[in-house]
Amino acid sequence: MLKFAPSIHRLGTESAFEVLARANKLSAQGRDIINLGIGQPDFRTPEHIVEAGIQALRDGAHGYTPANGLPALREAVAADLEARHGAPVNPDNVVVVPGGKPTMFFAVLMFGEPGAEIMYPNPGFPIYESVIRYSGATPVPIALSEESGFAFDAEAVLAQITPNTRLIILNSPANPTGGVTPKAEIDKLVKGLEAHPDVAILSDEIYSRMLYGGRSHVSLLQYPEIRDRLIVLDGWSKTYAMTGWRLGYAVWPDAMVDHAIRLCINDHSCVNAATQYAGIAALTGPQDAVEAMVAEFDQRRAFIVQALNDLPGVRCADPAGAFYAFPNISETGLGAREAQDRFLNEAGVATIAGTSFGAWGEGYLRFSYANSLENIEKAIERIRACL
Numbered sequence: 001m002l003k004f005a006p007s008i009h010r011l012g013t014e015s016a017f018e019v020l021a022r023a024n025k026l027s028a029q030g031r032d033i034i035n036l037g038i039g040q041p042d043f044r045t046p047e048h049i050v051e052a053g054i055q056a057l058r059d060g061a062h063g064y065t066p067a068n069g070l071p072a073l074r075e076a077v078a079a080d081l082e083a084r085h086g087a088p089v090n091p092d093n094v095v096v097v098p099g100g101k102p103t104m105f106f107a108v109l110m111f112g113e114p115g116a117e118i119m120y121p122n123p124g125f126p127i128y129e130s131v132i133r134y135s136g137a138t139p140v141p142i143a144l145s146e147e148s149g150f151a152f153d154a155e156a157v158l159a160q161i162t163p164n165t166r167l168i169i170l171n172s173p174a175n176p177t178g179g180v181t182p183k184a185e186i187d188k189l190v191k192g193l194e195a196h197p198d199v200a201i202l203s204d205e206i207y208s209r210m211l212y213g214g215r216s217h218v219s220l221l222q223y224p225e226i227r228d229r230l231i232v233l234d235g236w237s238k239t240y241a242m243t244g245w246r247l248g249y250a251v252w253p254d255a256m257v258d259h260a261i262r263l264c265i266n267d268h269s270c271v272n273a274a275t276q277y278a279g280i281a282a283l284t285g286p287q288d289a290v291e292a293m294v295a296e297f298d299q300r301r302a303f304i305v306q307a308l309n310d311l312p313g314v315r316c317a318d319p320a321g322a323f324y325a326f327p328n329i330s331e332t333g334l335g336a337r338e339a340q341d342r343f344l345n346e347a348g349v350a351t352i353a354g355t356s357f358g359a360w361g362e363g364y365l366r367f368s369y370a371n372s373l374e375n376i377e378k379a380i381e382r383i384r385a386c387l
């Protein structure tokens, strides 16, 4: 009888991967499946970025790099952040990792232990709650509601802080809701956090280039008063359609950066070298492909929100960022999981149950609009027939 460490049974998962596997299985059986489940752009990585990766392999970038990433890449990240957010970033505080996920894992491992409390958005990216539980810490949900556009309420967050709170995870623009927290609310939170100098903050800003309706991103990097305890996560996966390359980064404060690098050395040594060169090309090259992709998402967003609102029993708030719509389906009489399963099995449309993003997601379904307008239209018609 194998004796597993109890922590392994506390790990959750990301249902998007399970739904993808089921959708692929149905496709392999000959079913016509439209995938609005997985959260990745349906665009190719821009060609000049692909070429930079290939060129790096040809030029012999075959060995280890520094654990925290190539200096030129960390400099490019710092310059990009300064240009986008107007906040100074020292390249020595940048740690490059394989995607967005390792940063959240490292941050939670750094602060999570039995007795500690870590706050996280709910509904939110499922890996937050999963790794908090894995660490032994107590997950404390920040409940996000449709009424407030799925933005967090600063007073509610501050009211939940206890002497055991070690870390607060924030995510704007958000997965799965598309919610964007307004600057006034962030101002209020930062002000309130002055009274809690021993609480660290992880701001997941992986959708920072995907905002709509003339909104601009507010980065937590813009608040010097919390920089000594702020981790900002961002990366290439969504912005440059590079989910499969596995490339992300975080800006860590001085007190944490050496721990983060040590976690890299223990975990993966470094990100594969050619991918890092592709990452430099992404940040320093032309940005028109990003702008074109975001403009395309914006068109689909307008379409899907209207189409969902026209379905019987469905109500969809306008998502302000990312590439997800998160309609309320409670008046269809279907639970979130039931709707997900029926739409996949009967209508051939993959979506994700809101409950996959936490208990506060009951009554909601996530639609990723990273698919063609034509497919989105077809998917909605199939769901209408199913309803």
Ligand code: PLP
Pocket (backbone or CB within 6 Å): 039, 098, 099, 100, 101, 102, 125, 171, 174, 175, 204, 206, 235, 237, 243, 247, 248
């Ligand atoms: N953070 C959020 C909010 C996400 O939605 C995702 C991916 O869906 C990630 C992080 C992880 O990104 P990556 O694929 O780069 O690990």
